[in-house]
Amino acid sequence: MKLYFHYFSIHLRSAMQYKTSFFLTLAGRFVTSFTSFLGIYILFDRFHSVDGFGMEEILICFSTILMGYSLAEWFFRGFDRFQGIISNGEFDRIMVRPKNELFQVMASQMEFTRLGRTLQAVFVLAYAVWASGIVWTPDKIFTLVFMIVGAFVLYCGLFMINACLCFFTIQGLEVMNIFTDGTKEFGSYPMSIYGKHLLRFFTYILPIACVQYYPLLYIIGRSSNLFYMFLPAAGILFLIPSYILWRIGVRHYKSTGS
Amino acid sequence: MKKYWSFFKIRFVNSLQYRAAALSGMATQFFWGFMYILMYSAFYRTNPAQFPMEFSDLSTYIWLQQALLALFMAWYFDMDLLNSISNGNIAYELARPLEIYSMWFVKETANRTSRAALRCGGILLVAFFIPQPYGLNLPESPLSFLLFLVSTFFGTLVMVSLSMIVSGITFYTTSSQGVRIAASTIGDFFGGGIVALPFWPDGLRQVASLLPFAATQNVPLRVYSGNLAGMDAAWSIFLQIFWFIVLCVSGRALFRRALKRVVVQGG
Numbered sequence: 291m292k293l294y295f296h297y298f299s300i301h302l303r304s305a306m307q308y309k310t311s312f313f314l315t316l317a318g319r320f321v322t323s324f325t326s327f328l329g330i331y332i333l334f335d336r337f338h339s340v341d342g343f344g345m346e347e348i349l350i351c352f353s354t355i356l357m358g359y360s361l362a363e364w365f366f367r368g369f370d371r372f373q374g375i376i377s378n379g380e381f382d383r384i385m386v387r388p389k390n391e392l393f394q395v396m397a398s399q400m401e402f403t404r405l406g407r408t409l410q411a412v413f414v415l416a417y418a419v420w421a422s423g424i425v426w427t428p429d430k431i432f433t434l435v436f437m438i439v440g441a442f443v444l445y446c447g448l449f450m451i452n453a454c455l456c457f458f459t460i461q462g463l464e465v466m467n468i469f470t471d472g473t474k475e476f477g478s479y480p481m482s483i484y485g486k487h488l489l490r491f492f493t494y495i496l497p498i499a500c501v502q503y504y505p506l507l508y509i510i511g512r513s514s515n516l517f518y519m520f521l522p523a524a525g526i527l528f529l530i531p532s533y534i535l536w537r538i539g540v541r542h543y544k545s546t547g548s
Numbered sequence: 549m550k551k552y553w554s555f556f557k558i559r560f561v562n563s564l565q566y567r568a569a570a571l572s573g574m575a576t577q578f579f580w581g582f583m584y585i586l587m588y589s590a591f592y593r594t595n596p597a598q599f600p601m602e603f604s605d606l607s608t609y610i611w612l613q614q615a616l617l618a619l620f621m622a623w624y625f626d627m628d629l630l631n632s633i634s635n636g637n638i639a640y641e642l643a644r645p646l647e648i649y650s651m652w653f654v655k656e657t658a659n660r661t662s663r664a665a666l667r668c669g670g671i672l673l674v675a676f677f678i679p680q681p682y683g684l685n686l687p688e689s690p691l692s693f694l695l696f697l698v699s700t701f702f703g704t705l706v707m708v709s710l711s712m713i714v715s716g717i718t719f720y721t722t723s724s725q726g727v728r729i730a731a732s733t734i735g736d737f738f739g740g741g742i743v744a745l746p747f748w749p750d751g752l753r754q755v756a757s758l759l760p761f762a763a764t765q766n767v768p769l770r771v772y773s774g775n776l777a778g779m780d781a782a783w784s785i786f787l788q789i790f791w792f793i794v795l796c797v798s799g800r801a802l803f804r805r806a807l808k809r810v811v812v813q814g815g
Contacts, residue, residue: 314726322733329742335749337595464572468579476583483590484583 293389297397305402312403319406323356327414330478341483347510349418351502352478354434357411358441358501359474360404366446367401372453382545391540395453424510433505433519440501440522445470447525447532448496454532457539473498480506500524551646552654559658563666570666578671581614585682600746604681605773609744611675611684612769618663619704620765622735625711625728626656633718642807649712649803653796656708688774695781699768702788706763709795710735716799719806740766746775757784760791 305312330352334345363370372395375381384394424430452466473496476484481492481499492499500521507513585607592599599606618624629652632638641648675684687693714731721727736742738761745753745766756762767784770776776784 311726315729316726318726318729318733321730325733325737325742328737332743332748333591336598336600336747337591340590340594342594464569465575467576472576472579472583476587479587479590484586488586 294393294397298400301400302402315403316406319403320410321406323360323407323410326356326475326478327352327410340479342512343480343483343510344422346418346422347506348479349414350422350434350509351480351506353411353415353418354437355441355474355477355498355502357408357415357438358443359445359470360407360411361438361442362445362449363404363407364400364402366396366449367404368395368398369449369453371399373456376456376543379545381543385540385543392450392536422510429519430509433509433522436519436522437501437505440505440525442525444497444501444525444528445474447528448473450529450532450536454535454539457542469496477502497524497528552650555651555654556658559655560662563659563662567666570663574667574670577614577617577667578674581610581671581675584610589682601773601775602681604683604685605775606744607678607682608685608773609769609775611671612772613741613765615668615671615675616664616700616765616768618667619660619700620707620739620741622707622711622739622741622761622764623729623732624660625715625732626652626659629655629715630718633715648807649800652715653708653712656711657704660704660708685773687772688777692771692774692777692781695785696768696772699771699781699785699788702785702792703764703768705792706760706788706795707765709792709799710760710764712799713795713802716802716806719803735761735764738762739764740769744769746770758787760795763788763791 327349330345330348333340334348338344340348368375375384375395375398381391384391387394419426419434448470452470455466473492477498480503481489482503489499489503493504501524504513504518504521508515508518588606588610589603592603601609613620632641641651644651672684677683687696711732714728717727738756738759740762745757745762748756757766763784767776767781767788771781771784
């Protein structure tokens with residue numbers, strides 16, 4: 291843990307070397323997710339609701355997913371560049387070091403400019419919490435926090451799986467964007483609006499709906515099923531297959547040479 | 549002219565090599581289109597009276613958008629070009645007996661068209677066989693198909709000139725990631741990339757449709773299904789030509805000014 295903080299401060303200091311560039315990039319990221327927010331606003335300005343969900347309720351969904359995603363991006367960004375680590379043979383070096391490989395990849399890069407997205411999520415969430423008219427009892431606050439944690443862990447797992455595939459293909463796969471960027475984009479809305487089959491897929495196979503749709507139902511009082519409150523735990527369970535896949539990948543690893 | 553044409557050909561053939569990547573990209577875009585249509589159908593279910601166009605026209609809009617993504621994606625920049633500015637290779641380019649703006653313009657156009665050529669066929673074919681109202685329609689009339697081709701042509705030119713301006717700004721800032729990210733999202737948003745312009749609230753919509761961003765994908769995708777027809781279509785295509793000339797002239801001026809006092813980075 292101490293070592294991680296050391297890495298953390300190294301990355302932070304190196305990012306601060308280029309202050310203007312850092313803040314411009316940060317602002318750029320903020321604008322990016324702001325347009326997604328505007329997109330939701332425009333649609334609700336016209337339609338007022340979708341499948342019985344009002345705008346504030348959708349915004350809770352949007353901001354929790356965005357926050358989970360952006361936090362995962364901060365800390366797990368190393369996996370995004372994993373293709374490079376594999377193809378230039380850097381992974382050989384990582385394997386001979388006495389620390390855990392997973393830890394090293396994680397610490398190899400941190401992308402602080404993603405803070406722009408996190409900030410966006412914080413603002414939108416604050417607005418939605420205030421404007422939704424929900425009475426925030428402790429159980430609901432717990433569910434909300436749990437949603438964010440669940441989304442964060444789920445995306446960490448997804449980034450890991452994404453990286454694992456590089457063990458087998460050397461190149462990254464654009465298709466995997468469907469599950470990371472895609473679920474972030476379309477996860478702004480409860481997965482139920484996409485129909486029954488997709489909801490099932492996103493509940494049992496890739497448990498995105500467990501960190502947004504079901505707990506959201508509990509928060510807005512559409513369901514009083516206490517079970518829904520704890521469903522974001524599925525995001526944490528998702529780490530198990532991700533980790534197993536990672537282990538298989540590491541065992542399967544053949545160096546690409548120089 | 550001939551030398552620019554050969555640059556175009558080299559780039560075009562070069563990018564045609566990446567067939568596996570194109571397949572993977574096609575799958576991604578297919579998923580994207582599919583999800584967008586499901587999302588809009590949820591809104592349609594909730595409040596059909598507020599829907600500004602036929603649902604099948606919207607599906608057509610989305611499938612065309614996904615198929616032609618490579619032509620109109622605002623966030624795509626030629627990394628060779630940007631890197632050559634920040635690592636100093638631009639010195640070689642300057643030594644060539646060619647005009648640098650035109651050369652890069654041609655290269656980027658070639659990149660975009662070759663990518664689109666590789667990807668659009670498959671997506672359009674599959675989308676065509678999806679049942680109504682979720683699939684791709686035939687064009688409204690032969691005339692609207694012709695207008696679609698014309699406006700796709702000019703839309704691409706406007707898109708490339710826009711991204712050339714953003715690249716031109718790179719001369720002044722060295723590290724341009726922030727500017728690029730912000731400019732491309734704004735461009736995408738106002739071009740109808742996130743929510744199609746007919747869905748926008750009154751007032752904002754009229755303003756947005758005058759901006760150069762709307763002269764990109766917004767026009768061809770709507771002309772095809774007849775959502776934009778008659779005088780409106782003619783006016784939009786006129787705007788496309790107007791913006792192309794304005795952006796091209798100012799981009800060229802930006803390049804000329806920047807190159808007068810260019811600092812070559814590194815050795």
